[in-house]
Amino acid sequence: MQATINNRYGAVLLVAAAGLYTADVTVLRFLSPEVPFAQIIFFRSACQLLIVALWIGYKRPALYFSKGWPKLLVRGLTSLICWWLYYTSFQKLDLALASTLTFTTSLFVVALAPVLLGEKIGTLRKLTTAVGFLGVILASGVTGFAVETGVLLGLGSACAAAILIFQNRVLARTEHTATIMFWIGLVATIGTLPGAVAGWTGLSLMDGLLLASAGTLATLGMLFTVEAYRYGEVSALATFPYMRIFFALAVGYLIFAEIPTLRELIGAAIIVVCGLMAREHRRPVTP
Numbered sequence: 001m002q003a004t005i006n007n008r009y010g011a012v013l014l015v016a017a018a019g020l021y022t023a024d025v026t027v028l029r030f031l032s033p034e035v036p037f038a039q040i041i042f043f044r045s046a047c048q049l050l051i052v053a054l055w056i057g058y059k060r061p062a063l064y065f066s067k068g069w070p071k072l073l074v075r076g077l078t079s080l081i082c083w084w085l086y087y088t089s090f091q092k093l094d095l096a097l098a099s100t101l102t103f104t105t106s107l108f109v110v111a112l113a114p115v116l117l118g119e120k121i122g123t124l125r126k127l128t129t130a131v132g133f134l135g136v137i138l139a140s141g142v143t144g145f146a147v148e149t150g151v152l153l154g155l156g157s158a159c160a161a162a163i164l165i166f167q168n169r170v171l172a173r174t175e176h177t178a179t180i181m182f183w184i185g186l187v188a189t190i191g192t193l194p195g196a197v198a199g200w201t202g203l204s205l206m207d208g209l210l211l212a213s214a215g216t217l218a219t220l221g222m223l224f225t226v227e228a229y230r231y232g233e234v235s236a237l238a239t240f241p242y243m244r245i246f247f248a249l250a251v252g253y254l255i256f257a258e259i260p261t262l263r264e265l266i267g268a269a270i271i272v273v274c275g276l277m278a279r280e281h282r283r284p285v286t287p
Contacts (some may be wrong), residue, residue: 005231005232005233006231006232007231007232007233007237009228009231009232010228010229010230010231010232010233010237011232011237011240013224013225013227013228013231013232014224014225014228014232014237014240014241014243015240015243016224017220017221017222017224017225017228018221018240018241018242018243018244018247019243019247020217020218020220020221020224021217021218021221021244022095022099022244022248022251023217024214024217024218024221025087025090025095025098025214026095026251026255027210027213027214027217028040028087028090028091028210028211028214029090029091029256030210031207031210031211032204032206032207034201035201035203035207035211036195036196036199036200036201037084037087037088037091038192038195038196038198038199039196039199039200039201039203039211040087040211040214041080041083041084041087041188041192041196042189042192042193042195042196043211043212043214043215044083044087044188044211044214044215044218045080045083045185045188045189045191045192045215046185046189046215047212047214047215047216047218047219048181048184048185048188048215048218048219048222049182049185049186049188049189050185051216051219051220051223052178052181052182052185052219053182053185055178055223056178056179056182059178060178063176063178063179063182064179064182065179066174066175066179066183068171068174068175069183071167071170071171072171072175072179072180072183072187073183073187074167075164075167075168075171075180075183075184075187076183076184076185076186076187076188076191077187077191078160078163078164078167079164079184079187079188080187080188080191080192081160082157082160082161082164083188085153085154085156085157085160086102086154086157086161088153089101089150089151089153089154089157091150092148092149092150092153093148093150093151093154094252094256094258094260095248095249095251095252095256095258096245096248096249096252096258096260096264096268097139097140097150097151097154097260097264097268098150098154098248099244099245099247099248100139100245100248100264100267100268100271101136101139101140101151101154101155101157101158102154102157102158102161102244103158103241103242103244103245103271103272103275104132104133104136104155104158104271104275105158105159105161105162105275106162106274106275106276107128107129107132107133107158107271107274107275108158108159108161108162109162109165109166110125110126110128110129111129111162112159112162112163112166113166116163116166124277125277128274128277129274131270131274132270132271132274132275134270135266135267135268135269135270135271135274136151136155136267136271137267138264138266138267138270139263139264139266139267139268139270139271140267168180177226181222181223181226225241242272242275242276245268245272
């Protein structure tokens with residue numbers, strides 16, 4: 001059944017999701033440096049698996065299963081790669097810059113669509129995509145041929161997220177959103193378990209609470225995003241995900257004393273504008 005359009009409600013949910021995603025990566029910055037990265041991703045995956053499993057169990061247990069499990073398996077592995085690159089980039093970069101790079105996903109979608117889907121893109125979208133990547137160069141402070149590792153990780157995460165969008169298009173024809181999210185959590189949890197066990201360190205109570213909080217915040221952000229697009233129109237809600245940049249600027253300045261340069265701000269503005277112009281007005285399944 002198609003939900004009644006309510007763009008105001010969708011906008012509120014997206015702003016809340018932007019805040020949750022920012023809180024997620026902010027919380028992780030307070031972890032002890034001894035906590036291995038595999039353990040961080042494991043907790044992120046396990047939290048999503050637990051929350052979505054409980055949700056499905058309450059709503060409709062049949063959604064645990066699917067005949068299309070091979071495609072769901074590949075989708076989960078892609079998410080695992082995306083998360084790994086995403087969280088690593090936020091550990092290496094200022095919050096504002098790392099958040100800005102996530103919005104290059106729209107540019108990668110346009111760049112990859114002709115290759116992966118055989119779609120034709122117009123001159124305006126080609127130009128917009130090219131200018132958008134120039135904004136990345138400007139925001140990231142690239143000089144000469146030296147590119148910071150964190151920037152490459154952030155761009156890799158955005159590229160993986162673009163591939164997820166193409167996978168969603170295929171899966172949306174046969175799978176429920178809850179099923180997709182459950183399998184993402186399941187595959188990512190199993191995939192990170194060996195590394196987490198091999199490098200497992202005893203967690204302090206505070207580190208355990210921080211990991212559980214971050215995983216819960218990220219999962220709720222994903223659920224809020226999915227729910228927002230259930231009620232709101234993509235074209236009407238296009239600008240609201242970019243609130244993450246403003247949240248990241250505020251948190252970076254107030255908590256971590258991170259002050260963005262004029263070059264970073266101009267580059268971020270270019271990426272936002274080009275991302276909005278390049279994005280396709282389609283209803284996404286999962287972020």
